[in-house]
Each structure stands twice: as structure tokens, then as C-alpha cells.
Amino acid sequence: MPKMIVSIDGVVIKEVQLTKERTTLGRRPYNDIVIDNLAVSGEHAVLQVVGTEVMLEDLNSTNGTYVNGKAVKKQALHNGDTIEVGKYKIRFIGEVETPEYDKTMVIRPPHSAPGVLPTVPASMGSYQSPPLHPNEPLSGSIKVLSGSAAGREVSLTKVVTTIGKPGVAVAAITRRPHGFVLAHVEGGTLPTLNGNAVGAEPVTLKSGDVMELAGTQMQFFQA
DSSP states (O other): OOEEEEEETTEEEEEEEOOSSEEEEESSTTSSEEOOOTTSOTTOEEEEEETTEEEEEEOSOSSOEEETTEEESEEEOOTTOEEEETTEEEEEEOSOOSSOOOOOOEEOOSSOOTTOOOOSEEEOOOBOOOOSOTTOOOOEEEEEOSSTTTTOEEEOOSSEEEEEETTTEEEEEEEETTEEEEEEEEESSOOEETTEEOOSSOEEOOTTOEEEETTEEEEEEEO
């Protein structure tokens, strides 16, 4: 089954299976693929499955839709094609590819309230990218310090671990050959590291560092 892998600055943030004949992409929350970024139009593009082909059509977006670096209005996609919308890259996979990606860790509040940003991790997970090296010695973990999940520990066994709530606040911890780095991925709330805001530029993590995202504190440890 064809699928789309969405990433920004090399960090995978979501994967969407094309299970319907028509899949919409845009900033508005009712789209099938939601990208919360001002460079993306509310209704930016649509993907249509026609027989064995997948057609991409730009919906007169403000900043345009690009495939492999070229602006397109309507084009059939081929396996491995890269769609660009704003700073986001979406890789089209027309056939099964491994490894598979796990779900994003989701932060939810113990008592939901309209307009309140979720603050407590209820489940944790990660996206997996190809391993950096078969004998990679690095290992790390996160310990939740606040909220109902306080005390919970999660091992950073994947190359990329995303934390947060897609469309609201998402950060990524990436394992590199010489250590781990933290970067903001999407959403209006920036993560902090030891009290300092972290943007899209990756910041190196040290064992004992305290991160905070949407009101939830987490501590990083590296073995």
C-alpha cells in the first residue's frame, strides 16, 4: 500500500498510509495529512489514487507544491519521489519499505479542557530510521519528572524519538554518532533545555539535562 513519510530537517514526524481514493494535505485540521506551518496553505494539495497510479495535484496553494525540486500543478508520483511543501519534505513510497515507523509519543492532560495545551505524557513511542552503525554503542533514556506519568522511563533505542502532540507541539531527540541532540519540529510551543528555548537548530544533550515541553519536564540520561 502506498504511503507518505513526512519529515523536516531530516527528522521524520509522521507516516500516512494512502488508504483512500482521495487524501488531502494542508494546514487545516480536517485534512488527512495536517502540516501546521504558515508556509502551508489551509487546503494545499490532494493525492488521488487512480488505478495503480497516485496523482498529486496542487490546489492553487500560496507557496506552491514541488516534486523533486520542481514546481508542479498535477503529476503522477513514482516510488521515492520527494514532495516539498514549505520546509517540509514528504517522501512517496509506492511499495512496502522497511523499517516500519512506530507511533509518536503523545502528551495528554489528565483532565481535558478546551483551549488547554496537553501537558502529561500518556504514551510514549518513537519513529525508527535506519541504524547509524550495526555496532552503535550509544544508549540513552528519558525519565518523566512531572505529571501523572512522573517516574516513567523510556529507552532511546531508535535513531529518532519524537515527543509531543502532532500539530500542537512536537520535538525530536536524534541519536548521532557522537551523542544525542534535541530540536523543535512543529507547533507554537518551543521545548526548553535547562530553561533555555530550543528551536529547529539541534542542540546537543548532556546526561542530566532537563527538558520541558508543553509543561511536562523530562530528564535525559546517556550511558
